[in-house]
Amino acid sequence: MLAALRYTPGQLRGVLAIVAALILGAGITGMTAILAKSAVIEETTSQSGRLSVAALQLYQALSQADATAASSYLTGGTPSEEMNDTYRTAMRDATVAIATAAGEVKTAADTALVAELNARLPVYTGLVETARTFNRLGEPVGATYQEQASTLMRQEMLPSAHDLQENALGQLSESRAGAEAFPWVAAALTVAALGTLIWAQLWLSRKTNRVFNLGLLGATVLLLGFAGWLATASLASASHTTRSHEDGAVPLELLAQAEITAQQARAEESLLLIARGEDQGASDRYEEHITALTGEGSLLDRLDASFADDPELADSIATAREAAETWRSGHDEVVKLAREGNYAEAVAMAVGDEEQSLSTSFDALNSALTEATRTSADRFAEATTDAQRSLSGAAAGLAALALGALICAAVGIQMRVAEYYA
Amino acid sequence: MIQHRIAHPKRTVRLAVVTAAAAGLLLAACTGPADMEPPNVDVPTPLPAGIDFAPDASPAEPDTSCDPLASYNPAGVTAEQARATLDNPDQISIGISQSTNLMGYYDPVTSRLEGFDIDIARALVEAIMGDETKVKWVPMTSGERESAVNDDRVDMVVRTMSITCDRWENVEFSSEYFRAGQRLLVSKDSGIEGLTDMTAEQQVCTGASSTSVGNIAAVNAEVQPVTVPDFNDCLVLLQQGTVDAVAIDDTILAGMAVQDPTLHIVGEPFSQESYGIAFEKGNTDLARFVNGALAAMIADNTWQTAYDTWLKGPLGVDATAPSTTYRD
Numbered sequence: 001m002l003a004a005l006r007y008t009p010g011q012l013r014g015v016l017a018i019v020a021a022l023i024l025g026a027g028i029t030g031m032t033a034i035l036a037k038s039a040v041i042e043e044t045t046s047q048s049g050r051l052s053v054a055a056l057q058l059y060q061a062l063s064q065a066d067a068t069a070a071s072s073y074l075t076g077g078t079p080s081e082e083m084n085d086t087y088r089t090a091m092r093d094a095t096v097a098i099a100t101a102a103g104e105v106k107t108a109a110d111t112a113l114v115a116e117l118n119a120r121l122p123v124y125t126g127l128v129e130t131a132r133t134f135n136r137l138g139e140p141v142g143a144t145y146q147e148q149a150s151t152l153m154r155q156e157m158l159p160s161a162h163d164l165q166e167n168a169l170g171q172l173s174e175s176r177a178g179a180e181a182f183p184w185v186a187a188a189l190t191v192a193a194l195g196t197l198i199w200a201q202l203w204l205s206r207k208t209n210r211v212f213n214l215g216l217l218g219a220t221v222l223l224l225g226f227a228g229w230l231a232t233a234s235l236a237s238a239s240h241t242t243r244s245h246e247d248g249a250v251p252l253e254l255l256a257q258a259e260i261t262a263q264q265a266r267a268e269e270s271l272l273l274i275a276r277g278e279d280q281g282a283s284d285r286y287e288e289h290i291t292a293l294t295g296e297g298s299l300l301d302r303l304d305a306s307f308a309d310d311p312e313l314a315d316s317i318a319t320a321r322e323a324a325e326t327w328r329s330g331h332d333e334v335v336k337l338a339r340e341g342n343y344a345e346a347v348a349m350a351v352g353d354e355e356q357s358l359s360t361s362f363d364a365l366n367s368a369l370t371e372a373t374r375t376s377a378d379r380f381a382e383a384t385t386d387a388q389r390s391l392s393g394a395a396a397g398l399a400a401l402a403l404g405a406l407i408c409a410a411v412g413i414q415m416r417v418a419e420y421y422a
Numbered sequence: 423m424i425q426h427r428i429a430h431p432k433r434t435v436r437l438a439v440v441t442a443a444a445a446g447l448l449l450a451a452c453t454g455p456a457d458m459e460p461p462n463v464d465v466p467t468p469l470p471a472g473i474d475f476a477p478d479a480s481p482a483e484p485d486t487s488c489d490p491l492a493s494y495n496p497a498g499v500t501a502e503q504a505r506a507t508l509d510n511p512d513q514i515s516i517g518i519s520q521s522t523n524l525m526g527y528y529d530p531v532t533s534r535l536e537g538f539d540i541d542i543a544r545a546l547v548e549a550i551m552g553d554e555t556k557v558k559w560v561p562m563t564s565g566e567r568e569s570a571v572n573d574d575r576v577d578m579v580v581r582t583m584s585i586t587c588d589r590w591e592n593v594e595f596s597s598e599y600f601r602a603g604q605r606l607l608v609s610k611d612s613g614i615e616g617l618t619d620m621t622a623e624q625q626v627c628t629g630a631s632s633t634s635v636g637n638i639a640a641v642n643a644e645v646q647p648v649t650v651p652d653f654n655d656c657l658v659l660l661q662q663g664t665v666d667a668v669a670i671d672d673t674i675l676a677g678m679a680v681q682d683p684t685l686h687i688v689g690e691p692f693s694q695e696s697y698g699i700a701f702e703k704g705n706t707d708l709a710r711f712v713n714g715a716l717a718a719m720i721a722d723n724t725w726q727t728a729y730d731t732w733l734k735g736p737l738g739v740d741a742t743a744p745s746t747t748y749r750d
Contacts, residue, residue, distance in 0.1 A: 076530045112461035123466045138531055139681040140523045141661075144470075144654045151471045276520035276528055278563045279652075281471070341559030343520065344533045 008207065009420045015200045016413040020406055022193035023223065026186055027402025030230045033183030034395045037237055038388060040179040044172060044244075045384050051104040052168035054097045056256050058117065059161040061093035063263035066153045069128045070270035071351045071359075073135055073146045080353075094121065101164065106171075113164045120157050124149055143274045150271055154285075158264070169253065176245055179387070180238040183230065190227045197223065197409065204416065215412015222405035226398055233394040240387030248380025251307060255373045258299040258320070259366065265289035266362055269331060273347055277338035286331065294324045303372075316372035323365035330358045467664065470655035474630065477649040482636030482693075488587040491696055492749035493597040494706050496714030504550050504711035508577050514551055515558040516543050517570045517579035521654065523677030524732045525582050528561075535559060538673070541728035542599060542719070543580040546699075549715035568592045571702045578701050578708065582673060585698035594709045595698035597746040599716050599725075600673070603691025604637055607660065607668040607675040609684060614667060616689030620645040627665040629653035634669055637693040660685065671695050676736035687737070696744070717746065 043049065068087040072079030079087075098121070102114050127149035134142030197220050205211050268286040272279055294300055300321050307313040330349065337346035350358050505511050518539060519526035525537040547557045560576045567579045571593055582602070585595045606626070608614045620626060622644040628634035630649040638647050648665055650656060656668040657678040668675065675687050699716075701708050719725045720743040729741055 074530075108459070108461065112463065115461045115463045119463050120466045123468055127468055134681070138529070140521065140527060141654065141657050141678070141681050143521070144652075144658045147652075148468050148470055148655070148658055152466075152468045155471065156466075275652075277561045278519070278521055280563065339560065341561060343528050343561070347530075 009417050012413050012417050015196075015203075016410060019193065019196050019200060019219070019409045019413075022189055022196055023219070023402055023406045023409065026189035026193050026223075026226065027399060027406070029189055030183060030186035030226065030398045030402070031395050033186050034230075034233060034391055034398060037179055037234070038391045038395075040175050041237065041241065041384060041387050041391070044175050044179065044241075045381075045388075049172065051101060051106075051110075052165065052172050054100040054104060055161065055165035055168045056252075058094055058097035058101060059158070059165050059260055060256060060263070061090045061097060062153060062157055062161055063260045063267070065090035065094060066150055067263040067266040067270070069131075070146060070150055070267045070274065073131060073143070073274055074270055074347050074351050076135065078136075091125065107167070110164060110167055113160050113167075116160050117157060117164075120152060120160075124152050124157065127152065143276075146274055147271060147279075150267060153267075154264075172249070176241055179241045182234055182238070186230060187227070190223065190230065193405075194220065194223055194227065200413075208416065213412045213416070215408045215410075215415060217412075218408035219405040219412065222401050222408060226401040226405065229394060229397055229401065233391055236390035237387045240383050240390060244380050244383030244387060248376055248383055251303065251313065251376040252373060252380060254299055254303050254306075255369055255376060258293060258303065259369045259373070261289050261293045261299060262324070262362070262365055262369070265293065269334070269350060269358070272335070273338060273343075273350055276343065277335075277346075283335065290324070290328050290331070294321065294328060300324065312375050313372050316368045316375070320365050320368035320372070323361045323368060327358055327361040327365060330356075330361060334358065468662070469664070470650050470652070470658070472630070472651040473655070473659075474649045475625075475646070477630070477635050477647055479635050479639040479643075479647050481640035481643070482633055485587050488590060489747075489749070490585045490587050490590060490595075491598050492747050493595055493698070493713055494710045495748040495750050496710045496712075496717065499707050499710040499714065501550055501552065501711065504708050507705050507708045509574050513556050513558050514547055514578075515560050515576045516547070517560050517562045517567060517576040517581055518543060519564075519581045520561040522582060522674060523681065524736060525673055525677060526580075527677070538600070538728050538732040539580045539582065541731070542699075542716075542725070545719050545724050545728075546578075546580070546712060546715055549718070550711065567700060571700050574702070578699050578712070580699050582671060582697060583700055584671075584695040589700070593703055594701040594705055596701075596709055596712045597716060597748070598696040598698055598744045600697040601744045602671040602673045602695040602697060604634055604669055604693040604695065605672045605675060605687050605691050606689045607657075607670075607678055607685055607687055608666065609660070610686050611684075612666065614688060617641045617645070617667075617669065617692055620667065622646070624666040625664070626667045626669050627653075627656035627659050628669045629656070633693070638669055641692045657681070672737060673697075673733065676733055680736050713746070713748070 065087055068083055068090060072083040072087065075083070098114060098118050101110075102118070105111050105114055127145050131142045131145035131149060134140075134145060197216055201213055201216050201220070204213055204216070265286050268282045268289065272282040272286065275282060292298055300317065303313075303317050304321070307317060334346045334350045337343075337349065348354070348357070352359065354360075505514075508514055518535065520528035520535065522537065522539075526535065526539040527537050528535050543557075544554055548554050551557070560570070562570055562576075562579075562581070564581065564583075567581060567583055568589065570576045571579055583589075584602075585598060589595070606614065606617055614620060614624075617626075617638065618641065620642055625646045625648050626638060627648045627650060628638065630651050635647045635649060638645065648659070650659070653668075653670050653674060656665065656670065659665045660668050661682065668678065669692075672687060672691065679685050679687055699709075699712055701712075716725075725743045729743075734740065
């Protein structure tokens with residue numbers, strides 16, 4: 001074998017072997033990188049994507065259910081049809097989200113979280129229904145059941161839902177890092193294959209006094225095409241994935257957090273009144289949530305900082321802030337009324353149907369956040385589709401180009417080898 | 423036909439074996455990453471925030487550092503003088519509970535405050551202001567009572583407040599207007615008839631801020647005390663079967679017992695809780711006038727009517743107003 005390399009035909013075959021190996025390597029790694037990328041993007045929209053969406057929906061639905069259950073307690077056991085609908089819808093969403101999450105979890109920790117939530121939800125609804133029944137009968141102990149339900153929600157269920165969401169988002173950002181990564185191995189092999197091809201052509205032209213070897217030239221052109229496609233597809237899909245993150249996932253997460261924080265604040269506001277103004281803990285927790293929502297460096301501040309120039313989101317965020325401020329000052333009025341013994345007025349102002357009731361500003365806040373969430377969700381979906389589209393056909397195309405380059409190189413060299421035996 | 427079926431038992435067996443093997447292979451193929459141990463999940467028992475299953479339970483020492491029940495002699499203070507001590511002479515503000523059934527409770531159906539404490543307070547408003555409507559009701563927690571009178575948030579507090587020597591350090595008290603005592607609330611079929619019946623396996627719930635834990639330990643050192651920040655949680659824990667009994671003032675137990683026909687109050691009182699009305703430290707004029715008004719209320723049957731309305735039925739005993747002693 002080594003002896004054969006002393007003669008030109010043997011050397012030619014050696015060059016062919018190296019070129020073929022490099023092209024083959026570049027082709028295979030490039031193709032698998034692209035396939036892995038689309039699998040990862042597929043996963044962000046399906047597997048871990050579905051888990052993070054389900055976890056988020058669960059978190060939102062649970063907060064909403066608790067806020068609604070607590071406010072409807074204040075209506076003396078006869079909540080409006082709208083409140084009943086909202087509570088039941090939130091419960092439906094929560095159970096559907098748990099079922100979805102159960103089908104998507106991959107780790108033992110996540111399975112345990114889903115199972116914990118699933119075990120606690122019926123206990124929670126049981127407490128709420130007991131509270132409602134005692135409330136209808138006019139028995140004060142109903143208030144304690146409602147408080148216990150909210151305690152279960154606040155201390156055990158919401159933290160579990162939050163952990164599940166954090167885990168899912170963590171998996172999602174790992175996937176994103178995978179989708180954004182540049183296929184360096186394939187790129188290096190391509191460059192090496194190109195270099196070897198060019199060197200082989202220079203060497204051959206010196207050896208044979210022929211300027212061009214059509215086969216090798218064809219292989220070079222095809223391989224250049226291969227390199228171009230690989231780079232374009234990788235960079236384009238990475239930029240779409242980044243866009244899906246920055247324009248979609250980031251605002252989605254902030255908006256969801258804002259919505260959840262608002263729901264939790266609303267629940268505490270109601271609990272404060274359920275306790276007849278005799279629960280300092282609920283008052284403190286309201287302040288904590290509303291400050292996280294509207295205070296210095298709050299969620300709304302962060303949304304403002306990132307999206308104030310965004311024509312589609314800016315309006316919704318401004319509306320949300322205005323509603324949150326109105327709610328906050330109205331809340332102080334409610335607390336004042338309750339503290340001065342005007343309990344009935346305090347309740348009417350907090351959950352009544354009148355225009356100046358806090359329900360109005362709370363609902364306005366919620367619908368503004370929902371509007372912005374819809375916009376961001378559309379953008380996320382659009383960017384993910386673009387990322388997938390930029391990869392479509394790339395794997396097959398790259399395979400065809402690599403194969404073509406391989407055949408051309410083989411034909412080109414084989415023709416020279418044949419001349420020696422002619 | 424029958425013979426034909428029986429004639430090939432072996433084939434049937436072979437088929438079953440093959441099917442089972444195939445099914446086994448199929449199952450083995452299905453067990454992928456989803457093959458995880460079922461998670462260990464705690465049995466969800468709803469508990470109130472701040473529950474303490476092992477509170478400090480050193481037996482209470484009898485308080486002999488003062489004569490807590492000796493308040494100020496009412497002689498000679500007029501309603502006008504009493505009004506002059508108010509933060510706002512046109513409206514008296516009174517600290518109450520809105521959440522203690524039968525004592526001080528805001529009824530959302532009637533939108534009215536009602537209960538024994540409220541009736542006493544209303545009669546006092548009438549006596550001091552001459553008009554039952556010149557009052558601002560200020561709901562507060564039991565922990566806020568002492569600071570509320572001293573920080574001028576309210577002029578007085580009528581809220582199931584026991585007179586103790588410790589509290590005399592910070593506030594002025596009226597004479598005793600009701601004598602309560604700690605007793606037990608238990609399920610009717612529990613067989614428990616008093617604190618001494620309870621065993622080391624049983625749990626008794628009480629409020630975290632009250633002196634109940636020490637009082638319980640003084641009578642029964644075996645039973646496990648459980649404390650919660652808000653004693654209303656005790657009733658829920660009893661209904662849920664988490665605890666076996668509730669030990670608080672019988673006035674508060676009465677408010678719980680009327681909400682659940684399967685529960686009843688048992689045993690002799692194992693502590694004495696003498697309720698008094700609290701005033702800002704140094705405001706003895708108001709205390710004196712209120713003492714006079716309380717004596718008048720007892721004389722003209724207002725006190726008896728309030729007791730009969732709210733507590734006689736639920737406590738199941740007739741009672742008369744406690745006798746009053748004055749220090750001067």
